[in-house]
Amino acid sequence: MNNHLILLLIASVAALAAPSLFERYEARILSGQPESLDAHPRTVEAAAPANRRLARQSRIAGDRAGHFRTDAVMNGRSIPVLVDTGASAVALDENTARRLGITLSAGDFVYPVHTANGVAMAARARIGEIAIGTVSVRDVDAMVIRDAALPQTLLGMSFLKRLKSYSVENGALTLYE
Template sequence: MHNHLVVLVLASIVALAAPSLFERYEARLSSGQPEALDRAPDVVEAAAPVPGSPRETHIAGDWSGHFTTNAVMNGLTIPVIVDTGASRVVLDVATARRLGITPPAGDFRQPVQTANGVGLSAWTRIDEISVGTVSVRNVDALVLRDADLPQALLGMSFLTRLKGYSVEDGRLTLKD
């Protein structure tokens, strides 16, 4: 009930103020003076990467020392953990499905060792993965069936395709 009363009071104030605002605006228009517009913004050229110079993306480590970020895979934003211990990019079935990747059940025959034990995976390829300004096309990946994967893993099949990567002062730098 209180909310309705507040809305009614505000509507009454607007209804009372609107005619005088309209009259002032109408008087200004009929005075013949041109309406003053805000000055147009200055045009500034955007900084583009210099051809031949490496593009870099920096990722700060989290409280536990992991490098978590968002990657754009096949046009969709996917949360990832950068994992140099993973030989490939690794997705769970649900994430792969979001990317339009649905390996047939018979393709899950490649055993992989995970933190949760041995699991079965299916090989796939992701058309493009981008992290910040760094981008790699045609990246090998694995889809893990029945994986308890909190986030996709951005493994070595992505990292080794870069010009370089390094860790300094708790920050990961990816170079393309």
């Protein structure tokens, strides 16, 4: 019952106010003054930023012998590497693999590989991320070689071929992501 009374009261007030509003609107129209409208918002032109990633690059200076040695961050750890375009994969020794969190058993070393020191047995592995400066590659195939057979970690083609490009100019190697 109370709801009906409240609704009736609101309807009565609206009925009394409507003629007054209509009369003011009619008087304004009949006055001859032009009706003013709100100004439309100004249009501002702006260029949207391009949604493409900027190309990243890292430069490695050659040493006296012309080799490119640097520190790579592999799985968050700094590892000294020699860039080797003659190596088909990233190659590392067992000790370095353990530092990177790669666990292997003796039965995993079933792949014969030819190294500068002769034939050695290797195991396949995958490195979560390798970064040199601002250039990084994820999920890189690698070969783990017994400690004595590999004196230094080689950054081979399994890393390099995943880059956009790389070039050698003026004694420096530049990697492009």
